[in-house]
Amino acid sequence: MIVAEQKPLQEIKALISNAQNVLVVGCGTCVTVCFAGGEREAAILAASLRMSTRLDGKPQEIRHETVQRQCEWEYLDQIAELVQQADIVLSLGCGIGVQAIAEHFPQKWVVPGLNTTFLGLPSEQGVWVERCAACGDCILGLTGGICPIARCSKSLLNGPCGGSEDGHCEISPDTPCAWQLIYDRLLSMDKLHLLMEIQPPKNWRTSRDGGPRKIVREDLRLPTKEE
Amino acid sequence: MSDQTTLEQKAHSNGYLAGSNLERVLRAGHFAVTAELGPPQSADAQVIRQKAALLRGYCDAVNITDNQTAIVRMSSIGAAAIALQEGLEPVMQMTCRDRNRLAMQSDLLGAYALGLRNVLCLTGDHQSFGNHPQAKNVFDMDSIQLIHMVAAMRDEHVFECGDPLKGAEPRFFIGAAAAPFAGPVEFRPYRLGKKVKAGANFIQTQLVYDVEAFSKFMEKVRALGLHEQTFILAGVGPLKSPTMARYMQQQVPGILVPDALIERMEAAGAPWAGKKKEELTKEDKKARTVAWQQEGIQICIELIQQLRQIKGVSGVHIMAIEWEEAVKPIVEGAGLYPRPQVN
Known part of the structure; x- marks a missing residue:
């Protein structure tokens, strides 16, 4: 699977700081399995951002949605309306997901919430290791x-x-x-x-x-x- | 290159592969001595000249390291060209860490054109050790592939891609490293065999302090007949202090330092032992350093004498890093001075 980890909250906040309406998009495939950007992580991040921006005195409208696979057009079509309503899309997909959103919605600014790290597997609960370099x-x-x-x-x-x-x-x-x-x-x-x-x-x-x-x-x- | 090809068949019309001093000394059957010169972390040619003066006459060739331990230094080729002007014969070191096959081949051409005749082909320490851990490494090839490429340029007159060279080929005497005590230990003689098969004409080993363990390695090397296909120079180096000895024993991969040697180093500092730092005068510390260094040099001389007795050892490679002054007393003490002149 593609293994990723979430960027620090401060970095994510900086990436979305100029937007009023933010759409956090999770992905139901690899990054769900590695607990970085699935449904659950998208909901938690959205809540953290809402709380944090409110505490900063600059509350942002944060919504979240998760698609089965960000890397396939048909799944992205399902969130077209939500994307249109947002100023910015914060993708919790891997680098492929972020780019698929940018390509599919050319008018929309998209930023990554994850660092895509490697192709690997969980060697034990909570530990992921690299296995393939896709050479x-x-x-x-x-x-x-x-x-x-x-x-x-x-x-x-x-x-x-x-x-x-x-x-x-x-x-x-x-x-x-x-x-x-x-x-x-x-x-x-x-x-x-x-x-x-x-x-x-x-x-x-x-x-x-x-x-x-x-x-x-x-x-x-x-x-x-x-x- | 077929395994059957002998050194003579590959040789140039003058009978030598490269005709370097190191090759001539080894093929004449002398016990060879190589040393090491680390280029400065600056553009100061004077540093090379000063170090060269300490080594001139005391070794048959001098390795010029290539960004050793992944710390940026003057290039091996640049420093080697200066060493050559100073009357030393350089062994240019080349690692696979910083260059791809284009850069390596172009550097080989340039180095040969500058007069360099020996090259040591290395994998290279990982960049995480050095002062640019953020760097992208290359490792386009590994050391065995590099050896083969240098040999093919010389013997088959072709670049790595198979295209013929257009004109004079670089004729290097090709060296490789061996780490007898790195893991997996059982594979090490076979890895050396791969290097020899790829075209390594001489081998310089990692530092040897444990002669018994090295003898066992050499037994396997002889069983494979490798000592008859390449010249093996055992790596030695003077210990500077008990602390350095312990550091090498515990921290440096592939180096075995027997406790007995550490105890000897400690004994050399015995008159000052048990005292706190503040109790020692400047003179005390200086005297202790000298005592340690003398013992380190003495141990190195004894190691050379023991290694010389092992069948298949054709010479020694003295690594006195940032302590080039030590080479002279070691070579003299081991009875290896003066160095032979082979024409």
């Missing part, structure tokens, strides 16, 4: 299902650097060394030979380095009107 050319088949691009601090491809000690990364004792994890897993699966091959430099074109990415699936596209 566009998955090598998990070589590394025993543990990603060195996302989980090695240096995205190394040929094994651990000299900073791996007692299973953790040189950057912090709290950061597991991805290559230690890969080594242990390949050893346990009797597949250490995979580590002995020299992996050539990665082709980063499939990653962000190739520019903004796009997938076109002709088999799924609808026929154009001319056809």
Whole structure:
């Protein structure tokens, strides 16, 4: 899932300070599951902003609504009327949700209430960890299902650097060394030979380095009107 | 590059891969000595010249660090060019942290054109250690891929993309680092093997204080036959104080410092032990520092003598960081002075 966390209240207040009518829009998918921007968080944030702006002596009209997915046009259509009534939209979606709102409602100013942090999973209650860097050319088949691009601090491809000690990364004792994890897993699966091959430099074109990415699936596209 | 290709087959018409002094000394079978010179956090060429004067004649080549510990310093290439003017043979260090493959290859061309002949290919410390933790890191390639790229430029006359070079190729004597005691320890000889396979002609190891542990590492290295395919220089460095020794034992990844060495350092400071800071005069502190330093140098000399006995160790790399003065007594004390002249 996409993992995000809420921005500090002061920063959010600064982002919406010039608006009278604010619409807080939650999202029912990833950010709901990571407790950052779902129905519940949208309601709590709206209440906090109402209270806080009132205490500041500059009360703002704060409404809130949550859609199933901010990243799909059909769900955004459902809040068109509320958006029109607001001066500003405060999105509690991920960065994709914020941009979808901006694109779908070109006349409306939209600001983010979250920092979109990574693609990951909850490793335990209340703890989320990064798992994927969306590099566009998955090598998990070589590394025993543990990603060195996302989980090695240096995205190394040929094994651990000299900073791996007692299973953790040189950057912090709290950061597991991805290559230690890969080594242990390949050893346990009797597949250490995979580590002995020299992996050539990665082709980063499939990653962000190739520019903004796009997938076109002709088999799924609808026929154009001319056809 | 096929595994069967021998050093001679890859060599230039003069019989050497690069013809650097370090390569000549090693291939002549001498026990090599390299040292380290850290560039300043300024544009002051004089700092390089002063440090060069302390090292000249006492080593076969000098590593010029590349933004070591991710702290901005004069570039390795710039400082190496100055060191070269000063009569030292530099080993330019290059990390993967700050440059992508375009920048690395263009720097290799420029460095060779400036007269540099040795390069040490490193991953690089993470930028979170240094003075610009906010920086975006690069890590376009890793150290093994970098080694292969430098070798391919020299031996196959091609850039990383496969395009041929248009003219003279950079002919570097290619070095790599080895961290025998970093995790997972069992994988370390194999990782060294990957570096050798990628094209590393010489290896400089992380600091060795635990000779027994290093001997075990070398046993595995020999079993893989790596000592016959590359020159291995064991890393050594003089301890400055018991505090530094303990810090390295506890805080620095991949360094093993036996308690016995820490006890020796403590014993060297024994006449001043147990006294509070304010009880020590300026002279006391100075005398204690000198006693510690003498012991640190003595330990370093003994380590070199022990490491020299290990089969497959072709030399030592002396890391006396910000203490270049120590190199002379260490090299002399270890019986490695004067350095051989190989033409």
